[in-house]
Amino acid sequence: MRTAIMAFAIAAMTQAATDVCQAADAPLIQVQRIPLENVRGRIDHMAVDIAGNRLFVAELGNDSVDMVDLKSGKATGRISNLKEPQGIAYLSDGDLIVVANAGDRSVRFFRAADLAPVGTVALGEDADDIRTDTAGGRVLVGYGNGGLAEIEPTNRSLVSEIKLAGHPEGFEIDRKANRAFVNVPDGRQVAVLDLRSGKQVSTWKFTSLNGNFPMARVGSGGPVAVVFRSPPKLVLLDPATGSVEQSVDVCGDADDVFFDGKRQQFYVSCGDGEIDVIERDANALKTIGNVGTSAGARTSLFVPELDRLFVAARAGWFESQAAILVFRPSP
Structure with a gap:
């Protein structure tokens, strides 16, 4: 019995260490929960x-x-x-x-x-x-x-x-x-x-894209970033003509998008309970991470001066108390 308990404890510690490593490697790390x-x-x-x-x-x-x-x-x-x-x-x-x-x-x-x-x-x-x-x-x-x-x-x-x-x-x-x-x-x-x-x-x-709710700018004079809900896509538009430059699939029910100029990546917060982190380079948009939040946590605010992303999590069936989830981009 004692051996079995020790084996379970070791397995739990190993899993915990793995989770920490995965969290450390994530593009966004939750550092605070403000009730x-x-x-x-x-x-x-x-x-x-x-x-x-x-x-x-x-x-x-x-x-x-x-x-x-x-x-x-x-x-x-x-x-x-x-x-x-x-x-x-x-x-x-x-x-x-x-x-x-x-x-x-x-x-x-x-x-x-x-x-x-x-x-x-x-x-x-x-x-x-x-x-x-x-x-x-x-x-x-x-x-x-x-x-x-x-x-x-x-x-x-x-x-x-x-x-x-x-x-x-x-x-x-x-x-x-x-x-x-x-x-x-x-x-x-x-x-x-x-x-x-x-x-x-x-x-x-737009004829094949619907539900354009969140928007962001890519620096001064850069593309206009628009997120559509149907189908769920992040689209970069030329600021002079509105033509599509790049696009990538994103999470569902998006309500906010922000561009992190330091890391050249977007943060898209979605009501289906996740944040998509999308990397931008000259050739393509690439999803580099999906960070879980909670159902209905659609709205967010990225503050470059603080290097923090704030996500509003509402109270619900699984979250008894509303909170602001605070994420630090990595690295």
């Missing part, structure tokens, strides 16, 4: 305050936003009584949190120091993703059945609106060219917008 207390339902986008080492989490299903101290690994404050918060951004100039709320068609501003409200902009239905234009000092918000709104954060006023063919999902700003690339899955297109004139200047249509 989110009393958070139910879907979690949407995140934003970061690099100087203050704070993460802000839009908890859509919980009608709240949590502020997380990344040093202690704990949530230190909460904005409650929101209406389906989806998009979120942090403005270091003014120390402001910007929250787009789908439920009440608002974009709300809060002081990050004490989470006090400081203003609201009424917008169209389904206020969603947010991007900050640091060059112009403006905030861009996708909303409704087809619109991109430009907001002045200092006086909290609506500056302009650009109409689109459908509800916008992921979008990116080309600050050098003063353009925006916008995923419009309902129109099966990427819309190219001129931010100076406030008009759509080009339309990249």
Whole structure:
């Protein structure tokens, strides 16, 4: 009996050592799990305050936003009584949190120091993703059945609106060219917008690809990276013409994609419970790893300055508590 127990223990230790080696060789290594207390339902986008080492989490299903101290690994404050918060951004100039709320068609501003409200902009239905234009000092918000709104954060006023063919999902700003690339899955297109004139200047249509939700840029002037859900593919598009340069299969139900310029690789987070790590070179895109998360963990945020990928894991049947999973790229 004693021999059998020792044999089992040795086998377990051997398996544990193998798991550690495999983890060490993985392109992403989980280094932290930050619990989110009393958070139910879907979690949407995140934003970061690099100087203050704070993460802000839009908890859509919980009608709240949590502020997380990344040093202690704990949530230190909460904005409650929101209406389906989806998009979120942090403005270091003014120390402001910007929250787009789908439920009440608002974009709300809060002081990050004490989470006090400081203003609201009424917008169209389904206020969603947010991007900050640091060059112009403006905030861009996708909303409704087809619109991109430009907001002045200092006086909290609506500056302009650009109409689109459908509800916008992921979008990116080309600050050098003063353009925006916008995923419009309902129109099966990427819309190219001129931010100076406030008009759509080009339309990249797709016939065999559907569900273009997440988007990223490959450096300044590089390709536009778009992830489609049907079929699930990461596609690199020429920023001038929209023609396909490269593509590769990815995990299902993708909601975020980021490009790691240091390692020349993409991170695609998917609702089927994994992150695909895809390497890019001049010739091809190659999947170099599939890292497990949890079912429904679709949204993520890669912060190059911290060299960390944050993934939002919702509470569910197998995860009793919502959490932020923190991954370190390797090497």
